[in-house]
Amino acid sequence: MTTDAPAPTTGDRRRSSGSPRFARVGRVLPVAVVQVAGTLLASRISGGPPRGQRPPWAGAGVVVEPVDVVPLAVVLLVAGVLVLPWRWSFPRSVLAVTLATTVGYALLVSPRGPFVAALTMAMANAWFRGHRRSVLAAAVVAVGLLPSADLLTARSPLYSIDAAVLALAWVTVTIVVTELARVRLERVAERRRARAEAEQQRARDERVRIARELHDSVAHSMSLINLQAGVALHLGATLPPGTRDSLTSIRDTSREALVELRTILGVLRSADGAGPDPDGRVVPERNPVPGxxxxxxxxxxxxxxxxxxxxxxxxxxxxxxxxxxxxxxxxxxxxxxxxxxxxxxxxxxxxxxxxxxxxxxxxxxxxxxxxxxxxxxxxxxxxxxxxxxxxxxxxxxxxxxxxxxxxxxxxxxxxxxxxxxxxxxxxxxx
Structure with missing residues (x-):
C-alpha cells in the first residue's frame, strides 16, 4: 500500500520548490512500475498442478492460463497512474478516475496482479485529506465489482469468494494503515507546534527580562544624566560657553536616547510594538526611531x-x-x-x-x-x-x-x- 503525507504548506513550497514537485511525481514512479510492469508480468504467468506453478491467489487444482492484455487495457493501466500527480489538488477527481480505470481494466481483462496500485494511492491520499465518504464509496464499488468482473463478462461461470475476501482485505488494510499513519503525523505535528509555542514563550519571557534589565539600569541612568545636565545648565549661568554647549549636547542627546530606549522597551514587551513604558503605563506606538x-x-x-x-x-x-x-x-x-x-x-x-x-x-x-x-x-x-x-x-x-x-x-x-x-x-x- 502507498500512502501520502499531507500537502505541504505555503512556507514549505517557498523553502524548496523541488520537494513538492518530487512528492507529486517522484512518488508516483514506484507505483507506476508496480501497476504497469507488475500487472503485465502477472498476466503472462501460466501453470497448474502438474508443474506446481501457480500464483498465490490460485486455489489448489486450479489451472492458470496466460491473460491476453489488449491495448486498451494497457492504456487504462497507464491512465490510472498518469493522473496521480494531481492527487493533492483534486483528490476526489483523481480517486474517481483511478477507480474508473481500475474497474475498466478488470472488465476488459481477467484481473490479475497489482492492477490496483494506483487506486490504492488515490484512496490513501483522499483519506488523508478528509474525504472519508468518497473513499468508502469507492471501496464499496471496488469490492462489489472487481471480484465479480469475470462473472459479469462471462469469463467465469462462478463468483469467486476468494477474490471477494482478498478485495475486502485490501481496502480494509488500505484504510486502516492510512488512518494510523494520519494519526501519527498529526501527533508529530502537534508536538512540533507545542515545541514552537514553548520556544516562542521562552523568547517572549527573555524579551521581557531584557526590557526589565534595560529599564532598571540604562533607563534610570540616562534619566539621571539628563536631569543633572538640565540642573547644571539652570544653575550654571556663568559657565563658559564651551561648557554650556557640552552640557546642552549631553542633555539633548540623553533625552533623545531616552525616547528611543522607551520605544525599544515597548517593542521588547509587546509583539505589536505598543506596550508599557518604563513607568508601567501603556502607551501607543511611537515613531522616534531614526533613519x-x-x-x-x-x-x-x-x-x-x-x-x-x-x-x-x-x-x-x-x-x-x-x-x-x-x-x-x-x-x-x-x-x-x-x-x-x-x-x-x-x-x-x-x-x-x-x-x-x-x-x-x-x-x-x-x-x-x-x-x-x-x-x-x-x-x-x-x-x-x-x-x-x-x-x-x-x-x-x-x-x-x-x-x-x-x-x-x-x-x-x-x-x-x-x-x-x-x-x-x-x-x-x-
Whole structure:
C-alpha cells in the first residue's frame, strides 16, 4: 500500500520548490512500475498442478492460463497512474478516475496482479485529506465489482469468494494503515507546534527580562544624566560657553536616547510594538526611531562634542525606508561614535550615496596635525563592529572596516535598497 503525507504548506513550497514537485511525481514512479510492469508480468504467468506453478491467489487444482492484455487495457493501466500527480489538488477527481480505470481494466481483462496500485494511492491520499465518504464509496464499488468482473463478462461461470475476501482485505488494510499513519503525523505535528509555542514563550519571557534589565539600569541612568545636565545648565549661568554647549549636547542627546530606549522597551514587551513604558503605563506606538534623515542631527551633535565632521548625501534617502533605513543610520552613528571615543583628534568624512538598487555608506576619519593615531586594536575589537556587521547582514548587505595608510579608519557598507516598499520606522530590531 502507498500512502501520502499531507500537502505541504505555503512556507514549505517557498523553502524548496523541488520537494513538492518530487512528492507529486517522484512518488508516483514506484507505483507506476508496480501497476504497469507488475500487472503485465502477472498476466503472462501460466501453470497448474502438474508443474506446481501457480500464483498465490490460485486455489489448489486450479489451472492458470496466460491473460491476453489488449491495448486498451494497457492504456487504462497507464491512465490510472498518469493522473496521480494531481492527487493533492483534486483528490476526489483523481480517486474517481483511478477507480474508473481500475474497474475498466478488470472488465476488459481477467484481473490479475497489482492492477490496483494506483487506486490504492488515490484512496490513501483522499483519506488523508478528509474525504472519508468518497473513499468508502469507492471501496464499496471496488469490492462489489472487481471480484465479480469475470462473472459479469462471462469469463467465469462462478463468483469467486476468494477474490471477494482478498478485495475486502485490501481496502480494509488500505484504510486502516492510512488512518494510523494520519494519526501519527498529526501527533508529530502537534508536538512540533507545542515545541514552537514553548520556544516562542521562552523568547517572549527573555524579551521581557531584557526590557526589565534595560529599564532598571540604562533607563534610570540616562534619566539621571539628563536631569543633572538640565540642573547644571539652570544653575550654571556663568559657565563658559564651551561648557554650556557640552552640557546642552549631553542633555539633548540623553533625552533623545531616552525616547528611543522607551520605544525599544515597548517593542521588547509587546509583539505589536505598543506596550508599557518604563513607568508601567501603556502607551501607543511611537515613531522616534531614526533613519538617514537624522544624519544632519548626528553631525551637529558630533561637532558640538568637538569633532570635525563633514557629511555628503547623494540621492534621496527618503526612498530607502524600512529596516535598511534604520540599520544604515545605526552604522553611520556607530562609526562616528567610535571616532569620538578612539580618535577625538581626527576629521571625519561621511558619505551616503543612495542609488536605485543599493545604498553605499562610507565613514572615514583622518588624523589632523598633532593628533594621536587611533589604536588599531581598539578599532578591531568590541561589540561595535560586530553590531554593524550584523545590521548589514540582516538586510542582505555587506560591511568592511579597517585602518587606512594615514592612520585613520574606514568603514564602508553596501546595503540593498528595497523597491516598492513604504518607509516603516515603527520599531527598532532587537
Amino acid at each position: 538617514l534623515d537624522r544624519v544632519p542631527d548626528l553631525v551637529d551633535r558630533a561637532r558640538a562634542a568637538g569633532i570635525d565632521v563633514t557629511a555628503r548625501v547623494e540621492g534621496d534617502p527618503t526612498t530607502v525606508g524600512g529596516v535598511v533605513d534604520r540599520n544604515a543610520f545605526r552604522i553611520v552613528q556607530e562609526s562616528v561614535t567610535n571616532v569620538m571615543k578612539h580618535a577625538p583628534g581626527h576629521r571625519v568624512d561621511v558619505t551616503v550615496s543612495v542609488g536605485a538598487e543599493v545604498l553605499d555608506l562610507v565613514v572615514q576619519d583622518h588624523p589632523l596635525p598633532g593628533a594621536v593615531q587611533r589604536s588599531t586594536r581598539l578599532g578591531e575589537s568590541g561589540n561595535g563592529l560586530i553590531g554593524m556587521r550584523e545590521r548589514a547582514d540582516a538586510v542582505g548587505g555587506t560591511m568592511t572596516a579597517g585602518p587606512t595608510p594615514d592612520g585613520g579608519w574606514r568603514v564602508a557598507a553596501r546595503l540593498p535598497v528595497p523597491t516598492n516598499r513604504p518607509p516603516d520606522r515603527s520599531e527598532e530590531p532587537a
